Amino acid sequence: DQQVKQNSPSLSVQEGRISILNCDYTNSMFDYFLWYKKYPAEGPTFLISISSIKDKNEDGRFTVFLNKSAKHLSLHIVPSQPGDSAVYFCAATAYGGSQGNLIFGKGTKLSVKP
Amino acid sequence: EAGVTQFPSHSVIEKGQTVTLRCDPISGHDNLYWYRRVMGKEIKFLLHFVKESKQDESGMPNNRFLAERTGGTYSTLKVQPAELEDSGVYFCASSRFSRGRSYNEQFFGPGTRLTVL
Numbered sequence: 001d002q003q004v005k006q007n008s009p010s011l012s013v014q015e016g017r018i019s020i021l022n023c024d025y026t027n028s029m030f031d032y033f034l035w036y037k038k039y040p041a042e043g044p045t046f047l048i049s050i051s052s053i054k055d056k057n058e059d060g061r062f063t064v065f066l067n068k069s070a071k072h073l074s075l076h077i078v079p080s081q082p083g084d085s086a087v088y089f090c091a092a093t094a095y096g097g098s099q100g101n102l103i104f105g106k107g108t109k110l111s112v113k114p
Numbered sequence: 115e116a117g118v119t120q121f122p123s124h125s126v127i128e129k130g131q132t133v134t135l136r137c138d139p140i141s142g143h144d145n146l147y148w149y150r151r152v153m154g155k156e157i158k159f160l161l162h163f164v165k166e167s168k169q170d171e172s173g174m175p176n177n178r179f180l181a182e183r184t185g186g187t188y189s190t191l192k193v194q195p196a197e198l199e200d201s202g203v204y205f206c207a208s209s210r211f212s213r214g215r216s217y218n219e220q221f222f223g224p225g226t227r228l229t230v231l
Contacts, residue, residue, distance in 0.1 A: 043205055043224045089156075106155060
């Protein structure tokens, strides 16, 4: 049974607009959440993370929001750029992120059109 | 600093054959992880080494998979004998060891695409 769910397999956005990628989780023990970005033929690259004690973390154009009561997190990209086109994976861990393995969602393919 | 490297990048074998995948982590990273992505599905954890010791191998699908990390440097993942359902992309990741609960980013390699015919 999937513990991390990304229900949208794909998303298409116009350049300059906001991209919102969503992720839901079921395990209440998760205490650290991450977003990874993946280009074809490459491994996932860490993008941004958030601890369960926070509800928002911002890094440049990327912001992650966490709603613990709803077990939901989202990644906002503003403004979106064509180079952001990639597959985005939501991941979670139950060990504070220090050593534990990551539980991934299936990914959302983002296409940013010029 | 060199990233995580994996060899080979692609492997095509027949059912029943043996394949060995290799991962070289970033120098100084004590944590080494193996993950697998079957087409269209999520990236799934296989196992975790801390130096040469297996910390967690709960994700290993069955005893046809054998992982080693002799000397705590590079790691190998052997599949013997390979089955059709073993096809997928095998990722290796590494991270620094931390005694606290601060996050240590896992750096991923480019993956090995395994096709079992």
